[in-house]
Amino acid sequence: MKLTFPHMGNLYIAMRALFENLGAEVVIPPKSSKRTLTLGTRYSPEFACLPLKVNIGNFIEAFEMGADTIVMAGGVGPCRFGYYGEVQREILKDLGYEFEMVVIEPPQGRIGHLLERVKKLVGKVTARQVIYALKLTWAKMSAVDELERLANVVRAREAEKGSTSKVLETVLGWVDSASTIEEVRDAKEEGLGTLKRLPMDGSREPLKVALVGEIYVVLEPFVNLHVERELGEMGVEVERSIYIGEWVKEHVVGDLLRFGRKNPVKDSAKPYLCHFVGGHGLESVGRAVEYAKRGFHGVVQVMPFTCMPEIVAQSILPSVSRDYDIPIMTLIFDEHSAEAGVITRLEAFVDLMSRRRK
Amino acid sequence: MKEAIKPRVGIPRALLYYTYYPLWHAFLTELGVEVVVSPPTTKGIVDAGVKVTVDEACLPVKVFCGHVASLRGSVDYIFVPRLVSVEHRAYICPKFMGLPDIVRNNISRLPELIAPSFDCSRGEKGYISGFYEVGRVFTHRSREIRRAYNLANERLSKFVRAMESGLSLGEAFSSVGLVEALAASQAATSGNANVRPGMGRKDAHAGGQAPSLDGNPSCRDGAISGIGPGEAEPITIGIIGHPYNIYDSYVNMRLIERLEGMGARIITPEMLPLSVVEDEAARLPKRLFWTFARRILGAAYHFLSSPKVHGCLHITAFGCGPDSLVGELIEREAKRRREVPFMTITIDEHTGEAGVVTRLEAFMDMIRRGRGR
Numbered sequence: 001m002k003l004t005f006p007h008m009g010n011l012y013i014a015m016r017a018l019f020e021n022l023g024a025e026v027v028i029p030p031k032s033s034k035r036t037l038t039l040g041t042r043y044s045p046e047f048a049c050l051p052l053k054v055n056i057g058n059f060i061e062a063f064e065m066g067a068d069t070i071v072m073a074g075g076v077g078p079c080r081f082g083y084y085g086e087v088q089r090e091i092l093k094d095l096g097y098e099f100e101m102v103v104i105e106p107p108q109g110r111i112g113h114l115l116e117r118v119k120k121l122v123g124k125v126t127a128r129q130v131i132y133a134l135k136l137t138w139a140k141m142s143a144v145d146e147l148e149r150l151a152n153v154v155r156a157r158e159a160e161k162g163s164t165s166k167v168l169e170t171v172l173g174w175v176d177s178a179s180t181i182e183e184v185r186d187a188k189e190e191g192l193g194t195l196k197r198l199p200m201d202g203s204r205e206p207l208k209v210a211l212v213g214e215i216y217v218v219l220e221p222f223v224n225l226h227v228e229r230e231l232g233e234m235g236v237e238v239e240r241s242i243y244i245g246e247w248v249k250e251h252v253v254g255d256l257l258r259f260g261r262k263n264p265v266k267d268s269a270k271p272y273l274c275h276f277v278g279g280h281g282l283e284s285v286g287r288a289v290e291y292a293k294r295g296f297h298g299v300v301q302v303m304p305f306t307c308m309p310e311i312v313a314q315s316i317l318p319s320v321s322r323d324y325d326i327p328i329m330t331l332i333f334d335e336h337s338a339e340a341g342v343i344t345r346l347e348a349f350v351d352l353m354s355r356r357r358k
Numbered sequence: 359m360k361e362a363i364k365p366r367v368g369i370p371r372a373l374l375y376y377t378y379y380p381l382w383h384a385f386l387t388e389l390g391v392e393v394v395v396s397p398p399t400t401k402g403i404v405d406a407g408v409k410v411t412v413d414e415a416c417l418p419v420k421v422f423c424g425h426v427a428s429l430r431g432s433v434d435y436i437f438v439p440r441l442v443s444v445e446h447r448a449y450i451c452p453k454f455m456g457l458p459d460i461v462r463n464n465i466s467r468l469p470e471l472i473a474p475s476f477d478c479s480r481g482e483k484g485y486i487s488g489f490y491e492v493g494r495v496f497t498h499r500s501r502e503i504r505r506a507y508n509l510a511n512e513r514l515s516k517f518v519r520a521m522e523s524g525l526s527l528g529e530a531f532s533s534v535g536l537v538e539a540l541a542a543s544q545a546a547t548s549g550n551a552n553v554r555p556g557m558g559r560k561d562a563h564a565g566g567q568a569p570s571l572d573g574n575p576s577c578r579d580g581a582i583s584g585i586g587p588g589e590a591e592p593i594t595i596g597i598i599g600h601p602y603n604i605y606d607s608y609v610n611m612r613l614i615e616r617l618e619g620m621g622a623r624i625i626t627p628e629m630l631p632l633s634v635v636e637d638e639a640a641r642l643p644k645r646l647f648w649t650f651a652r653r654i655l656g657a658a659y660h661f662l663s664s665p666k667v668h669g670c671l672h673i674t675a676f677g678c679g680p681d682s683l684v685g686e687l688i689e690r691e692a693k694r695r696r697e698v699p700f701m702t703i704t705i706d707e708h709t710g711e712a713g714v715v716t717r718l719e720a721f722m723d724m725i726r727r728g729r730g731r
Contacts, residue, residue: 047682077647078449080679086644087683090690103644273459275440275475278452308679311414312456319463332414 002027004067006055009219011244013176014141021133022122027067029058032222036061041335043091050223050304050334051216052084056091063097074105079279079309136181141245143175143188150195155232156206159199165229167194206237207353210291212284213302214310218242223333224302225342234350241287272316281309285316292324297353305334327352364392368433370425371396373418374441376601380534384513388506389496394433396425399608403428408707410464417675417706418602419453421609426461437472443479448649451680521628527605592623593725596661598654599673610673611711620722627657634660651680658688662698669699669725676706699724
């Protein structure tokens with residue numbers, strides 16, 4: 001059995017560690033590319049949101065590499081993502097692929113159910129093995145988050161354009177190939193050090209911009225046309241609203257252990273949107289308010305075309321922008337999005353912010 | 359008390375109006391409120407909605423906002439419920455969950471909104487509490503609210519049964535005593551203010567039949583089984599889609615009237631017993647978590663396998679999230695079965711009539727030719 005899963009930014013690093021340490025053979029699809037997108041778009045429903053299409057491309061490319069089992073996350077709605085697996089299975093079956101798809105549904109408090117699913121995937125494993133795999137996965141997730149976070153600070157100040165992204169790729173490779181928790185820690189420390197030692201232009205005072213929106217588009221540079229890197233290389237310090245480790249801590253672990261659900265983001269959103277709307281719609285509004293309060297110079301909302309929760313957020317963000325006097329721009333991505341258009345809009349946005357600062 | 363001036367509450371004639379109006383009307387009236395429904399959709403209403411909403415919003419949401427805007431100035435309150443879930447373990451589209459917030463943040467000069475939350479995803483409590491939320495605006499007596507609640511829900515069941523028996527929406531409305539609202543809508547419709555721009559063609563109505571109210575299907579003998587032996591069987595088209603797309607004849611460019619004019623008989627998901635629809639939808643390996651999308655899919659699966667249905671037509675709004683996935687599943691089922699022709703018509707604020715008419719004609723021709731063989 002050869003497992004595969006769809007790409008979402010650098011999530012594959014943690015997922016590889018998880019499944020390999022549970023004893024499974026893993027096929028990582030090639031990084032999402034134009035070809036992935038073309039394949040996905042060709043076979044997916046026209047009006048499905050973009051992540052579904054890119055997933056299909058990832059799956060087909062993984063099948064070409066010999067994968068025969070798909071691991072996919074499920075959901076209970078109302079965001080469409082919760083039903084992706086069902087539709088994707090139909091599409092791939094009709095295309096004639098032979099495969100197994102295991103959809104991991106949110107456990108909603110039932111750990112036993114989750115473990116059952118995992119067992120179906122990887123066969124018999126000892127509790128010790130599972131615990132170690134989870135620890136290692138967590139270590140890698142946090143390391144990736146920390147490196148990406150620092151890269152956004154460094155990139156805005158780099159003396160040589162593009163140097164940060166190049167180094168980041170290398171150091172993420174170290175984390176990926178680390179096979180013990182100690183090695184992950186070393187890779188992370190080494191990586192953070194390398195990033196900090198990059199030649200920087202100390203005279204710059206970067207603008208601070210927050211990136212909010214739908215999780216997949218926020219995390220997947222191929223889909224958001226490298227919005228973090230582009231902004232960074234225009235000398236803007238970007239803070240992402242979603243880091244995968246934090247997200248897991250909040251949703252997966254929080255869900256399992258039923259933490260007291262006190263959510264400050266919800267309170268921030270309340271004057272504008274007082275109910276969750278699926279996906280990250282509520283978070284987009286709440287976080288925008290928080291960033292505005294923290295004195296950010298602007299907020300960029302990113303989402304896939306026709307994303308329901310983010311459309312609700314988009315309808316409401318202008319009020320946040322007005323009340324807090326902060327520029328907010330929405331970028332919507334689909335298979336037709338092109339780099340040039342996005343860069344032009346980002347440049348205009350950066351101009352606007354720097355003029356306001358003067 | 360009875361003689362005091364009644365508060366006026368406006369209900370936008372859009373979105374789930376077509377599903378829940380009898381419920382809301384009965385509840386509010388019982389509390390001594392005067393209910394005012396916005397006029398049937400017109401170009402002006404759509405344009406007003408388009409103006410205040412973001413481009414990315416779907417046509418039904420834009421239309422809803424247009425209706426809200428049209429109620430300003432003539433009512434004391436506007437009723438914009440936050441429908442989170444209408445049944446256990448299921449949701450409806452996220453846009454319904456944020457509807458009051460979308461309205462509040464985009465439409466200016468609003469009167470007070472009555473925006474109760476209805477959330478049945480975790481049981482009935484979240485449903486009843488919504489009624490209390492509304493009731494407390496008008497009365498402090500819980501007993502009164504409770505009574506209105508019971509009456510309203512009885513009214514809704516009666517309406518649902520009327521629909522299931524095959525009545526058109528207009529007829530089902532009258533069966534629960536909603537005559538005034540219909541009279542108003544009829545007056546507006548008969549003035550033909552309700553024809554979408556584009557191709558100016560007027561379809562003849564089969565057999566001099568008057569246009570049905572709101573362009574609703576007037577399939578009096580209802581369910582598919584209602585045809586006697588020996589009668590020439592008319593072409594029956596199953597139309598699937600969200601009620602606010604099927605029953606708003608302006609939004610769908612009088613699609614039902616047109617089909618009827620071409621000699622077709624129309625059935626809609628609401629005319630099928632809910633149990634049939636649910637059984638069909640239960641064929642999916644994973645339960646669909648959108649209530650209305652599940653009904654659409656169940657009805658479609660039923661139409662696609664029924665020998666009495668000759669064609670299945672999906673009306674969907676551009677950018678509709680649930681429809682984008684459910685439509686795909688239906689289309690795949692139709693292709694696998696290859697029995698009943700299936701077509702999707704996507705509507706948005708730009709759709710021109712000419713294109714739709716051509717496609718409907720071609721669809722009907724195809725069905726006729728298929729039957730000739």
